[in-house]
Structure formats: C-alpha cells, structure tokens
Amino acid sequence: MRVLLLSENEITSLLSMNEIVEAVEVAFKEYASGYVQMPPKLYLSYPQYSGDLRTMPCYLERLKISAVKIVNAHPENPKKFGLPTVMATIILIDPENGQPLAIMGGRNITAIRTGAAGGIAAKYLARKDSQVVGLVGAGVQARTQLLALHSIYGNLEKIGVWDVSSSASEKYVDEMQPGFAESKIVSVERLRDAVEGADIIVTTTPSRKPLVMNEWIHVGVHINCIGADAPGKQELEPAVL
Secondary structure (H helix, E strand, C coil): CCCEEECHHHHHHHCCHHHHHHHHHHHHHHHHCCCEECCCCEEEEEHHHCEEEEEEEEEECCCCEEEEEEEEECCCHHHHHCCCCCCEEEEEECCCCCCEEEEEECHHHHHHHHHHHHHHHHHHHCCCCCCEEEEECCCHHHHHHHHHHHHHHCCCCEEEEECCCHHHHHHHHHHHHHHCCCCEEEECCCHHHHHCCCCEEEECCCCEEEEECHHHCCCCCEEEECCCCCCCCEEECHHHC
16 A cells, blocks of 8 residues: 655645636535535644644545545744644545545645635625735735635735734735736735725634724625634624624
8 A cells, every 4th residue: 555645845836726726616516516525624622722723524426535634723833833823734535445545734735725715705706896905914824815816816906914913914015026016015004904995805814803893894895704713713893794
C-alpha cells in the first residue's frame, strides 16, 4: 500500500484560484443534488489556549472522492509561537476499500477553498456590477477571498481594508496591490470607511462582538461573513440580519 505525501509547499505550487473555484462549485452542486455525505463538523474547544480543533469528513458519491480534514483555529498562534492561526491535515481515502491514498498539508487548501466559496457566493448572490469591496480583517482569508472575487468579477475598482492592527492592513496593501494593478487597494483607519458604500463586504475576523453595524449597510450589498464559524463568534450587528 503506497500513500502519497504532499507538503504545504507542494500543495501551494499545484493550486490556482480559477481551478479551485471550478472544483468547489462542482462540489456545491453535488451537495445540493443530494450526492454528498457531509455530517456536521465535530469541535474540540481549547479555552485555556483560546483555540479549537475540528474534524470534517465527506464523501462525494458520484465523484468517488472521500476525505477527512483535521483543522485548528488558534488566533494567538502568530504572536505566541510564530505559527499560522489555522493549520490542517487532509487524508484522502479510497471509498471502495478504505485505503488512504494521500496525506497532505491542508492549510493552503483550506485557505483557498474558503476563499473560493466566498467567490462563488458572490457570483450567484451579489450584484453583477459590483466594483467596490470592503474587507474587515487583513489576514490569510482577506487575501484568498479577494483572489476569488477577482476570479469572478475581473478587475475591481476599489478595495478598502481594515484590521484591528493598522500595520496588518498596511502590509496587506503592500502585498496585494502589485497583483491588482487595475484596482485601488487602500488601508483605512475606521472600520466604517471600509464597508460603507461597498458592493461586497467580507468579514474574516475571530471577533466575539459585533464589528459591522447596520446603519453602515446600504440596500443591495452582499456580505460574506467568514469569521463567525462557531458558537460565540460574531462579526455583524444582529440588525443586519
């Protein structure tokens, strides 16, 4: 029995956003058609370490693909340990006999897959003429979400980014602007300035209190709320809903 091992660096060299958007959209359609087994993720909470861990199994029946992902979220990792906030391992399984086919780094897959999901959501739910994006949070997801939106919409007019750390949002602009020559990416000091007037808002923080207020939102805006993925997390004022 041979098992393929793929490192994070190898995964990064193999992935492109356009391909991932296509693959994720196919998977969503399979799920909606009733051909995917995907039980709710199981959580382990590590309150003393301000982190959690999830296990996420799935089986795409018609595509004969099965896998299990183990993924953590520890927001204090970068400062405390010099480690990424999110790390993950994916085991690819042969559904016919249960043989492990591959063990691979899942951090970059997780980042780009989640970004792709946001892009697909905007493709079907946001206005087709959307040109202004507001980003709340300037971490990894702010990067892949923007790449996915660019994959769907092409050149965007303006991207405003806010982060609790102004140096993080400024670093984001420095890193991302060269790849978006046709767009203006700006770091803003006030969160309101990032989201007010935006056509698409993307929130990617671990916040446990509302950040985006209803009075800042105009009719027709689309919101991808990525960070509030577990009980206790909240990025939007309830009135937004």
